[in-house]
Amino acid sequence: MAINFPSSPVDGQIYNKHVYRNGAWHVVPTKTALPKNYILNPTMAVSQEIGETVTSANGVFVADQWNTQSAGLAFNGQRTTAVDGTRIQTGVTTGVAMTGGEYWSFCHTIEALRLYEFQYNTPNAKHAVLRFEVYGTVGGTFGFSLRNHAVWDRAFVAPFTIAANAWHTITIPIPGDTVGTTWPSGSVGCFSLGFAFACGSAYQGPAGWNAGNLLAPTGITNGAAVTNTTFYMRNVGLYLDPYRTGVAPPFVVPSYGQELRRCQRYWYKLFNLRGGSNGQTVAYRMSAPHPAPMRITPAGSIVGSPRVYDQSITAVITGLPTSWSNNLAAEFDVNNAGNLFSPYGRGLVQYYQDDNHYIAVNARM
Secondary structure, eight states: OOOOOOSSOOTTOEETTEEEETTEEEEOSOSSOOSOOOOSSTTOOOOTTTTTOOBOOTTOEEETTEEEEEESSOEEEEEEEETTEEEEEEEESSOOOOOSSOEEEEEEEEEGGGOGGGOTTSTTOOOEEEEEEEEESSOEEEEEEEEETTTOOEEEEEEEEEOTTSOEEEEEEEOOOSSOSOOOOSSSEEEEEEEEEEEOGGGEEOSEEEESOOOEETTOOOTTSSTTOEEEEEEEEEEEOTTOOOOOOOOOOOOHHHHHHHHTTTEEEEOOOEEEESSSSEEEEEEEEOSSOOSSSOEEEEESOOEEEOSSOEEEOOBOOOBOOOSSEEEEEEEOSSSOSOSOOOEEEEEOOOTTSEEEEEOOO
16 A cells, blocks of 8 residues: 655655655664663662662652652652562552642653753654553552653653553653743753652643643542552663654663762762861861762762761761862861860861761752
């Protein structure tokens, strides 16, 4: 059967698995979306902050670049490891109805610098394909969203359906957004991907692109209705699909070391400040290079009781009164309690005790 091609095509136009190039129609050169995965830590193998600790706090990064998001319900979340790999999971601890502004989801934010090829907010906005694997102890239809991070006035939402107690591979084609005018650029969050297992009507809307802040399509299943319901996710891929195949390429497990370095652009544990005391309670501008250039100048915060050593005594770091940091190095004034740098003027080193005592260096979106 002949294909009825458009009579006045433009170069690069896609039609029925063909692309118009240099005055002629050609079969597209690939049967899938392109292989580059734009998701950071797609297997959730990197979890610098909490490891496999269970958390019930909203917004905690259960794995690097993957955080929990909820309102109006009690839940828990964590990263776990099984024989078939790592995944993140979340469970509702008390069943609730979804009446308005409640929601329960995982969230993944991607920096704008990684996404220029998508060309959103232009006539050339590219199509994409999302793929992920999901498991639930209940079945139903749940929701995916892609929103413009921090602005929250454009949202693509789509349903996905699973049966209970089985892993499912979900593929969702995403058309490029040519309408929205507020897609961020530069070293800021741009795409915020959400995977909603329950969502009230305030954050629901029709499937496809919408103006506004939406998390799920209208009428999704309330996965939080029953206490102890649990959902798991793993192996997420977001791929450009310029030829509109609607098919994800084979998923590739990335190198753990490479993903760790990429994640440390946003957050890491600092154990190795070096400097000297210039008073009995203060060390001035102790510093260390970041393991990777950071997205922006990071903030520092004390976790546990990290210590410094001055050749004779150890002192607990009790404050970071001034940050001199930039995106290439951490640099802080460091306080101790009790006039312990005596005599002062000695060299100081922060030293490793265990993973529970460190300075959190944070440039997350």
